[in-house]
Amino acid sequence: MANSFDLQKHDQIAIVIVPYLEQGHLNPLLNLSRLLSSHKLPVFFLGTTTSNRQAKFRLSSWDILDFPTIQFHDLVPVPPGSSSFVTTSVREKIGSFFTSVLLLREPIRDFLQEISNRYRRIVVINDSGTSWVVQDAVSMPNTECYCFHTTSVFTALSFASESTKKPLPSPVAEIIAQLPPRENTFDSETVEYIKMQQESRDFYSVGLHNSCKEIEGIFIDLLEEQRENKQWAIGPLNPVEISEKTRSKHECFSWLDKQDQNSVIYVSFGSTTTLSKEQIYELALGLEQSAQKFIWIIREADKKGGDNIVERGSDLDLPEGYEARIKEKGVGFIVKNWAPQLEILGHASIGGFMSHCGWNSCNESISMGVPIASWPMHSDQPRNTVLITKVLKIGIVVRAWENRGELVSAVRIENAVRTLMRSAEGDELRQRAAELSGAVKKSVMNGSSHKEMDSFVAHITR
Known part of the structure; x- marks a missing residue:
């Protein structure tokens, strides 16, 4: 034997x-x-x-x-x-x-x-x-x-x-x-x-x-x-399909379940990006001024070489009183630890994704039929942005790579969110993203x- x-x-x-x-x-x-x-x-x-x-x-x-x-x-x-x-x-x-x-x-x-x-x-x-x-x-x-x-x-x-x-x-x-x-x-x-x-x-x-x-x-x-x-x-x-059997119990879903279809923009810049205090402030104001519902994953980048399991954060340079204000208005949900991105993108309430355009994020967004507001930070992300916006035509640019040294103003962020979520152009992007998602599935x-x-x-x- x-x-x-x-x-x-x-x-x-x-x-x-x-x-x-x-x-x-x-x-x-x-x-x-x-x-x-x-x-x-x-x-x-x-x-x-x-x-x-x-x-x-x-x-x-x-x-x-x-x-x-x-x-x-x-x-x-x-x-x-x-x-x-x-x-x-x-x-x-x-x-x-x-x-x-x-x-x-x-x-x-x-x-x-x-x-x-x-x-x-x-x-x-x-x-x-x-x-x-x-x-x-x-x-x-x-x-x-x-x-x-x-x-x-x-x-x-x-x-x-x-x-x-x-x-x-x-x-x-x-x-x-x-x-x-x-x-x-x-x-x-x-x-x-x-x-x-x-x-x-x-x-x-x-x-x-x-x-x-x-x-x-x-x-x-x-x-x-x-x-x-x-x-x-x-x-x-x-x-490419989210199973109810394995869907996360993350706290954000109880909020997302209450929102209308395609009414929320998901904001996340991946695990290797940390925004400056000034940029976080402008992003916070831009999201609020857009009057568009949002879910924002905001935390420090995973530290290279350390323990990469990031637990709940505390103070990440948001404007004073910001969290309480958006909670009272019911316009946003902030997550300060890791969140199940694919499942969030697959939720019916998500109608757009503000992203650094890392290739995993692009793939997940395409799979779930969600158009992208691209904000490349480094590495292959500027090239992916060209693919998403100029070739596949399922996204817009928040900040062009040649302007990477500039602080992106709250007004520019507000305009990008409104373009993606509440314009005829945004509707066309969503339609193309949905068609590509169907083909990919x-x-x-x-x-x-x-x-x-x-x-x-x-x-x-x-």
Whole structure:
């Protein structure tokens, strides 16, 4: 019996997921783990104790207990001084948080070596931000690697075209030519870190993308031409329907349930953005002056390298008496801790989303048919803004990227909210967003995204 069991284990395919350790990167890869687990494949989700706890804590719209083949493995980074890979010069270039990610290379290598003799094939799916730490996998005989991109395909294409210098067709070439240089949207440490990841991906160009052909079909085709290899578009990797069984008990829903359909704008700038005191003040006044109902998630950004589970906040520089005033008027609801964004966007009362335009937020908004008032802060967000507003045409711009150094006034915020929520233009955006949502849901259920996922599973289990 023991030999029979061992042979059965050796015949299996094991999936090893290596996410980057920020919330916007944890979510899609945990949802990918769910999809792979539904095919009865063993899935190992690797992270630190803190990042794994955060991923489970912020899980939305599905129950992890329904997917017993997912196993969380807590990695222990090696001490900085004992790493044979992370030199002092590297640490000086990229800073402490990026260094803490790089120090996972050795424990990841050890884990892969440990499980490699238990399975016929090890399939490593790593975030594009962890390519450097999984590079030892290519030297293992029964291991293959696939890079998962958490950005839009549009953004990935723009970066690829910068590297390959291959021409793009019109009008795509003209749109990409107008995008800001990478150095204007990422700080110098991040640019150095990205370069390290790109250099480590030379050994594999096959990519997985958190998008689908209904959203970015032309860009997917062009990216395959640029990279000369298969690119699987298997997203959006978030639930596209909200289940009553797993709906959160968050306090905001008792307020949202009392509001009219499409009457509330949801305001949130993600887990890596902290607004200045002056900007919070202007935003608060702009929302109030718009006379539009709103739900506002306001808290400090998750601190890199620390315990990312943020509990209820207290004083976040709101105008004096503001909370009491909007509560008395019944016009707004303020949340000072983490909130289930996908479920909020899926609520019938939500008619617009003021967002930093991180790709997860864009995907969730598209899935739920909610148009976006875009306010990009950094990274890929300016490029996503172009995709949302100029290509898909399901959003407006609150503050253009070229004006990023300016304080956005309460009047400009008020006008943006009114445009999105109470104008003919806003109604057209909502209609387009609803149509795109319908197409995306069909794609995930039984269309292109579903077929791409089946194709990928067939490939790795061949």
